[in-house]
Structure formats: structure tokens, C-alpha cells
Amino acid sequence: MLRAEGVEVVYGGRVVGLHSVTLELPPAGAVALLGANGAGKTTLLRALSGLLTFHDAEVRKGQVSLEGESLLDVAPEQVVGRGVVVVLEGRRVFEPLTVEENLRAAMLGGQGRAGRSGSMDTDRLDWVYGLLPPLRHLRGRRAGFLSGGEQQMLAIGRAMMTRPSYLLLDEPTLGLAPTVAGPLMEFVAGLREQGTALLVVEQNAGTALDVADHGYILESGRVVMDKPSDALRRDPDVMEFYLGVGEGGQEGSLREVKRYRRRKRWYS
Amino acid sequence: MAALFQLVVSGVALGCIYALVALGFVLIFRATGVLNFAHPEFLLLGAYLILTFGSAGLGLPWGLALIATIVVTALIAVSFNAVVIRRMMGQPLFAIVIVTLGFGIALRQIISVLYGDAPRAIGSPWGAATVTVGEATITWTNLITIIVTVLIVGAFLAFNRFSAYGIGMRAAAFDEEAAAAVGIPNRRIHMLAWALAAAIAAIAGLLLASFPRSAVPELSFVALRAIPAAVLGGFDSVAGALVGGMLIGLAEVSVLSTQSGYADVVGTNFHLVSAYVVLLAVLWVRPHGLFGTPEIERV
Ligand SMILES: Nc1ncnc2c1ncn2[C@@H]1O[C@H](COP(=O)(O)OP(=O)(O)OP(=O)(O)O)[C@@H](O)[C@H]1O
Ligand SMILES: [Mg+2]
Numbered sequence: 405m406l407r408a409e410g411v412e413v414v415y416g417g418r419v420v421g422l423h424s425v426t427l428e429l430p431p432a433g434a435v436a437l438l439g440a441n442g443a444g445k446t447t448l449l450r451a452l453s454g455l456l457t458f459h460d461a462e463v464r465k466g467q468v469s470l471e472g473e474s475l476l477d478v479a480p481e482q483v484v485g486r487g488v489v490v491v492l493e494g495r496r497v498f499e500p501l502t503v504e505e506n507l508r509a510a511m512l513g514g515q516g517r518a519g520r521s522g523s524m525d526t527d528r529l530d531w532v533y534g535l536l537p538p539l540r541h542l543r544g545r546r547a548g549f550l551s552g553g554e555q556q557m558l559a560i561g562r563a564m565m566t567r568p569s570y571l572l573l574d575e576p577t578l579g580l581a582p583t584v585a586g587p588l589m590e591f592v593a594g595l596r597e598q599g600t601a602l603l604v605v606e607q608n609a610g611t612a613l614d615v616a617d618h619g620y621i622l623e624s625g626r627v628v629m630d631k632p633s634d635a636l637r638r639d640p641d642v643m644e645f646y647l648g649v650g651e652g653g654q655e656g657s658l659r660e661v662k663r664y665r666r667r668k669r670w671y672s
Numbered sequence: 673m674a675a676l677f678q679l680v681v682s683g684v685a686l687g688c689i690y691a692l693v694a695l696g697f698v699l700i701f702r703a704t705g706v707l708n709f710a711h712p713e714f715l716l717l718g719a720y721l722i723l724t725f726g727s728a729g730l731g732l733p734w735g736l737a738l739i740a741t742i743v744v745t746a747l748i749a750v751s752f753n754a755v756v757i758r759r760m761m762g763q764p765l766f767a768i769v770i771v772t773l774g775f776g777i778a779l780r781q782i783i784s785v786l787y788g789d790a791p792r793a794i795g796s797p798w799g800a801a802t803v804t805v806g807e808a809t810i811t812w813t814n815l816i817t818i819i820v821t822v823l824i825v826g827a828f829l830a831f832n833r834f835s836a837y838g839i840g841m842r843a844a845a846f847d848e849e850a851a852a853a854v855g856i857p858n859r860r861i862h863m864l865a866w867a868l869a870a871a872i873a874a875i876a877g878l879l880l881a882s883f884p885r886s887a888v889p890e891l892s893f894v895a896l897r898a899i900p901a902a903v904l905g906g907f908d909s910v911a912g913a914l915v916g917g918m919l920i921g922l923a924e925v926s927v928l929s930t931q932s933g934y935a936d937v938v939g940t941n942f943h944l945v946s947a948y949v950v951l952l953a954v955l956w957v958r959p960h961g962l963f964g965t966p967e968i969e970r971v
Pocket of ligand 2: 445446447493574
């Protein structure tokens with residue numbers, strides 16, 4: 405179980421990115437994390453993966469834990485070593501390196517490294533090429549020259565090189581055409597069969613809820629809703645704001661909608 | 673013809689030393705984002721520690737003294753990184769540069785107090801021997817400098833391209849957060865970069881202090897002239913550092929050998945600034961250096 409409990413994150417000692425957020429990702433589970441721009445989705449992934457230090461931020465209250473052990477004060481590469489890996493927003497492939505070098509770079513870390521020999525490393529590479537066969541054909545290509553979909557595939561393959569138990573994906577379909585995004589999310593869903601738990605961050609609920617059993621909705625750094633995926637899919641407010649149903653593309657707040665509906669009910 | 677050949681060989685040999693210095697400088701910059709202006713003093717450590725470990729001091733056999741010199745220089749660099757630089761990460765590059773400059777000055781002072789300012793022969797096993805090629809006479813120092821540089825550069829390029837840590841280092845140089853996110857141990861990468869760069873500098877220092885030169889604190893100023901080589905190559909490019917070093921070495925030696933004819937125009941120390949002349953000319957045409965990428969300062 406990967407768990408955030410009452411987590412408050414502060415950027416630069418002043419700006420609060422998250423207020424008392426609690427989220428649970430069970431082993432081999434799949435959870436969707438939804439929210440508009442600036443809601444704090446990326447911040448929560450940073451808190452779970454130890455990457456807050458890169459942003460002059462820290463967990464000021466609460467606890468982040470993996471299988472009951474605290475992950476606060478654990479260096480990012482050691483978090484990866486314990487089986488939690490994040491695919492960053494915007495893909496972030498190592499552009500000057502080839503596809504295969506991108507994958508091999510991720511061999512320095514990851515689960516069960518101690519005593520692993522060179523041949524095990526080749527196994528790992530083969531395993532990832534087996535999961536994502538197109539990468540094998542692109543192996544000699546410079547990562548910076550790949551298309552967006554290929555780069556996202558590489559970013560996921562690179563994360564899988566670490567043999568994660570918990571894979572956290574930050575807006576994996578951002579900027580991809582639906583024809584590319586669809587198969588990619590199907591592939592991601594398939595990773596659960598490898599025993600990998602998934603935390604999928606999306607702004608648009610559709611794709612993420614299809615993969616997940618459970619969903620959390622973040623708004624201004626707070627969890628405002630936390631329900632099984634089916635329940636979220638049936639919720640008209642969620643539909644309106646995160647599935648783009650019945651919208652004019654307007655920005656809104658779930659809490660305000662609720663108040664508004666409630667008031668409407670009182671008056672009727 | 674023989675004179676020209678000798679000239680080219682000594683130019684190439686000097687260029688090799690500059691290239692080794694520039695390589696270490698670029699290595700640290702690419703891996704950690706730090707411009708290490710104490711790098712010239714790492715060469716001094718190489719030149720002087722051999723006095724302590726070798727026949728002039730503890731009397732270790734040459735090979736062992738060499739290894740001890742390289743290891744201790746690397747340890748000093750790694751400790752400087754661990755104790756000072758790591759704590760300053762995130763501060764403006766300017767502040768870090770000043771600290772490295774200060775560390776360099778301190779090292780030079782300590783060396784000059786411990787060993788004195790008089791030139792000291794470091795006792796390389798090949799001594800003052802020369803080889804004759806046709807009519808040209810070439811010092812073993814120059815020949816060994818060229819051979820050792822080719823070996824070091826070859827080994828480094830292989831490391832950089834094929835080893836897990838070499839690949840990890842390039843990955844982290846491109847995007848440190850993305851590297852950490854897939855488990856690349858950034859701290860260890862930084863440590864390795866400092867250690868490798870300092871080890872290479874120690875060897876360059878030994879070569880620089882070999883016959884006909886000797887160990888003097890001013891050698892660090894010679895090494896400082898290799899920094900234009902790094903700028904010339906583009907600061908963040910390994911190939912650029914090597915080519916830049918070679919260009920500046922050749923320019924310096926050819927100016928040195930010809931300037932007496934124009935002494936009334938350029939004076940007698942023009943070779944000392946020739947590096948900067950080449951640098952200005954190159955930057956005029958290519959502002960990011962020969963191989964560099966625009967906008968190298970990291971945030
Ligand atoms: N590096 C940073 N420094 C300061 N504040 C930050 C930083 N990163 C994020 N924030 C702030 O934290 C809050 C949450 O941002 P976050 O990036 O986590 O949102 P998000 O849900 O991932 O948004 P998006 O969908 O746009 O990626 C925002 O108010 C943002 O301004
Ligand atoms: Mg985000």
C-alpha cells in the first residue's frame with residue numbers, strides 16, 4: 405500500500421500546494437487522480453516519489469508511507485529502489501540519448517538491484533522490449549526525434565525498467581491524438597497484469613476512470629471527492645466538469661456546483 | 673622540416689594537456705552544473721603530491737606513487753564537493769563559482785607553504801630522455817603526453833558511451849529530475865564526476881610538471897589557460913573540449929616560436945594571450961562555441 409495521509413505540501417516555505425490530502429493506492433490496484441489545472445495533482449505525485457526537493461518544496465504535515473514505512477526523507481532514487489516510480493508530466497525523455505540509452509539509464513536504479521549481474525540487465529531490457537515492441541525498432545533513434553506518442557511510450561518503458569510495484573503516471577495522454585492515447589491507455593491498463601499498481605493523473609476523467617477502480621478528485625489542493633470509479637462515472641457533477649458532458653468548456657468548481665444544487669433543492 | 677615537425681609535436685602535446693584540463697572542467701560542469709575554477713589547482717595537486725609519495729618523499733615505487741597521487745587528488749575533490757559544493761546546490765552559479773575560486777587560491781597557498789615556491793623536479797622515470805625521428809628530436813615527455821591523452825580520452829569516451837554510469841551521467845546532465853525519477857543516483861553521479869575530473873587533472877599535472885618543466889605553483893596559471901579551451905568548445909561539449917584544447921595548444925606554440933620576429937609589434941609574451949585571441953575569434957563567429965548548445969546555465 406502506497407499511502408498519503410493528511411499531507412500538506414508547501415512550496416518555497418510559503419505557497420501551499422496541498423492541504424491535508426489523504427490517498428491510498430493498494431498493491432496491484434488502480435486509482436485515478438482527477439483535477440483541473442493547478443489542483444495539485446503533480447504536487448501529490450512529487451510528494452509520493454520524493455521529488456519535492458527539486459522544487460524547493462516539502463511535506464510540512466502528514467505522512468507518506470509505503471507498506472507502512474515512511475517515505476519522507478527518502479531520496480528519490482531510493483524511493484525508486486523500493487518500487488515506486490513516476491512517469492513525469494510532459495514525458496521528459498533524455499533527448500540527446502538514444503532510445504536504448506534512455507532505457508539503460510534507468511538500470512542504475514530500481515527494485516532488487518543488489519547483486520544483479522549484467523545478464524539480468526539484458527533480461528530487463530528484453531522484458532521492456534517485450535512489453536513495448538515498437539521501442540525495439542526505435543532503439544538506435546535519438547529520443548528527441550521521436551513523436552509525442554513514441555516519447556510517452558519510451559517514458560513508460562523507462563519507468564518499467566525499474567520493475568516498479570507502483571507506477572504513477574502524470575497526464576500520460578496529454579497532447580496525444582485520441583488514436584494514439586487510446587491504445588496507450590489500454591497498454592497501461594495491461595500493466596496491472598504484471599502486478600503493477602497504477603495511479604493515473606488526468607484532467608479529463610474519461611480515460612483515467614476506464615483504467616481505475618477508484619477515483620479521487622482534487623480541487624485547490626484538497627480532495628473533494630473520493631469514490632469508486634463507477635460511482636464517479638454516474639455522478640452528474642463529475643460528468644459535467646471532468647468528462648466534458650453538457651459543458652461549454654467552462655471552468656468551475658465541484659464544491660460550488662454542490663452548493664448550488666443543494667440550494668436549488670432547498671428552494672424548490 | 674624537422675623544426676616544423678618538432679613544433680607540431682610540442683604544440684599537440686601542450687594541446688593534449690589543455691584538452692585534459694578542459695575535459696575535466698566540462699565533465700564537472702555537465703554532470704553537476706558547477707563551473708569549477710579550482711580545477712587548475714587539481715593539476716598542482718598532481719604535480720606536488722608525487723613529490724610526497726615518490727622518490728623525493730616517501731620513496732614509493734613510481735607506479736604506486738602515481739596511483740596514490742591520483743587517488744588522493746580525487747579524494748580531495750570529492751570531499752570538497754561533499755562538504756562545500758553539495759550544500760550550495762540551488763544557490764546562484766555565481767556564488768558557487770566564487771567558492772571554487774576561493775578553494776583554488778587556498779589550495780595554491782597551502783601548496784606553496786608546504787613545498788616552497790622554488791621549481792622542483794618531479795622525477796618522472798623517463799627523465800630528460802628524447803627520441804630522434806629523422807632529424808627531429810622529441811622529448812619523451814611530449815610523446816608520453818600524447819599517448820596518455822589518447823588513452824585517457826579513449827577510455828573516457830567508452831565510459832561515457834557504453835557504461836551504465838556514463839549513460840546515467842549524460843541522462844542526469846540533460847534532466848536531473850527525470851533522472852532521479854527513474855532511480856539514477858544523482859549524488860553518486862556528482863561524486864563520480866568530481867573524482868574522474870580530478871584524477872584526469874592529476875595526470876595532466878604530472879605531465880605538465882615533467883621535463884623540461886618542473887613543479888612550480890605557477891603551473892596552475894598554465895592550466896587556467898585551458899579554460900578558454902572549454903569555452904571554445906562550447907562548455908558543455910566533450911568533443912568541443914578536446915578540439916578546443918588542441919587548437920589553443922597549437923596556437924600558443926606557433927605564436928611562441930614565431931613571435932620573436934615580430935617582438936616590436938606583439939612583445940615577447942604574446943603566446944600567453946594567444947588562447948584568448950583564438951577564443952575571441954571563435955566566439956565572434958560562433959557565440960555558443962564550436963560544439964556548444966545555446967543557453968547552458970541551468971536553473
Ligand atoms: N515549483 C513550484 N513552485 C511554486 N509553486 C508551485 C510549483 N509547482 C506547483 N506549484 C503550485 O502548486 C499548485 C498545484 O500545482 P500542480 O502543478 O501540482 O497542479 P496540477 O494539478 O498538476 O496542474 P496541471 O494540471 O496544470 O498539471 C499550484 O497552485 C501551483 O501554482
Ligand atoms: Mg500537473
